Amino acid sequence: MAQELPNSQDMEKAVLGALMIYPDAMTACMDMDLKAEEFYVPAHQTLYRCIEALHEQGYAVDTTTVVDRLRSHEELPAAGGADYVLGLADFAISSATVHTNIEIIKNKAQLRRLIRVSEEIINDCYEADDMDEILDEAEKNIMDVTRDRRGSEFESSREVVSRVLTNMSRLKNHHGVVGIKTGYTDLDRMTNGFQRGDLIILAARPAMGKSALALNFVNQVAKRNDGAVALFSLEMPADQLMMRLLSCESQVPSEKIRSARISDSETSSVNAAGSLLSERHIFIDDTSSVRIPEIFSKCRKLQSEEGSLSLIVIDYLQLITGPIRSDSRQQEVSYISRNLKILAKEMNCPVVALSQLSRKVEERPDHRPQLSDLRESGSIEQDADIVMFLYRAGYYDRDNEEPSDTEVVQVNLAKHRNGAIGQIDLAFEKKISRFTSLKNTGGDDVYAH
Incomplete structure (x- = not known):
């Protein structure tokens, strides 16, 4: 019955x-x-x-x-x-x-809708042959149900004004970064820290160091802020990422760590770095073909287990598998970027998504990235709260200069929805994949309380 x-x-x-x-x-x-x-x-x-x-x-x-x-x-x-x-x-x-x-x-009514969606999934499992298509459609339909459930209503101006003024009063005596601290003083001064709910695009041509900088963000945010840090690496295995983190933290070159050809003192440094990293709430997912619904599901689970998230990093956006039923790659990327913005708002934390740039950068004499270089979709620029470009002059001048272990990397904030745009310089120590603040141009202590 x-x-x-x-x-x-x-x-x-x-x-x-x-x-x-x-x-x-x-x-x-x-x-x-x-x-x-x-x-x-x-x-x-x-x-x-x-x-x-x-x-x-x-x-x-x-x-x-x-x-x-x-x-x-x-x-x-x-x-x-x-x-x-x-x-x-x-x-x-x-x-x-x-x-x-x-x-x-x-x-x-919501329960009935969930039952209907579940029945459709069961029927599709019996009839369809394409496993990826079944999973994609199932995840999309389930997420649609949960998203309807999380819909918000209008707020009156009285409520919003009261909340904003209360927050201003709280911040008035707070001398320092009010957002998520990245550990880079000039960047934090310009952004006031990464803000919760923001989608931040970190874009560059290959070999500029965007994955290394993203990994530095992961380490610094986990070190300086409460809450877990989630890293989705679609290109590099978790073990290789951890070797980079160990190199960065211990200042022992990553090549030595990979080959295990290190001295006793370097071994001690690496072990000490490992102990520090073990205490930080960093979680890595190296699934190579992750989908948007999976990212939502994993982040919700991590948030439930850890209490809160301070940062989500995705390396990189174009490797996320889009919906099966899509007319073009541009539509897929638009769907992905829009949902990453929704993810930032739902998880109440900044999401840093790495992105490739088109080859147009290489055709210009100065090779400096522009917003129009964002690859495959203008919706990336539209959905992002911050767009940061990396430019490493030494990469293009390497035939004219002696190679250096440390280079200056320019971080250009080309879009900043809620603040100023501009450029900061970071020092990139290539052998240990570490970025450091080149100089503190603001004078005051950006992390003072």
Whole structure:
């Protein structure tokens, strides 16, 4: 015997009855975005549409006007008949319970939708041959259900002003970075730290050091901030990443660590670095073909286990597998960048996504990146709160100069939605993959409290 789908018919009757007795009940339905299809009983759906129509046309809503309209539109039998409609008034106990009743109705509707999606997934598993397509569609549909669940409502100016002024008051006596500290003084001064909910694009041509800088962000943020740091590496295995981190932290060249040809003192330095890194809440996922729904799922799980996230890094954006049913690569990248912005807001932490640049950079005499160089989609620029470009002059001048172990790398903030744009210089120690602040141009201590 088949189970009945989740529903609460008594709550539906109570809401419909309240709508015909209490004028403010419709305001509650509109505030909570109650839809006719969220009612389980078809007769209740017909009734609710009738009540909505009367309200939109400016008519009074009561049992008489509802019955008359249903009769004139030949919908009275579909709504259960006149006696049924009149009897609904007995279920309206109080207008004070309308919000609670609507929430129950919406929760039951959400469960029914989840069941329908699950049934579709089961049927697809029996019929389809393409495993990737099944997983992609299943993850997308499940995420659509959860995203609807997390939808937000309007906030009044009173609420927003109060929150902003309270936050300003809190920050007034806070002398230093208010966002996520990156460890780079000039960068933190310009951005006030990476802000929670921001999507930050770190873009460069190959061999500029963007993966190394992203790894430095991971280490510094984990060192200086509360909350876990998640790193999705679609190109490099976790062991290789950890070797780079050990090299950076211990200042022992990564080539020596990879070959294990290190002295006793260097071994001690590496072991000490390993102890420090073990204490930091850094989590690495090196799945090579990760999808957006998987990233959401893994981040939600990590946030649940660790309490909060301080940073998510993705290396790199163009390697994320897009939806199977997509007309073009541009649409895929647009879908990916938009969802990374949603991820930042949902996880309440900055998301740093690395991105490739087109070959147009190489065609210009100065080789300096521009926003138009972002590869495959203009939506990356649109969705990003910050776009940072790396430029290493030594890479292009290497035939004219003696190679150096340390180079100056220019970090150009080409877009900053909530602040100034500009350029800062970092020192890149190539042998240990470490970036350091070249100089502190601001004078004051950016990390003072």
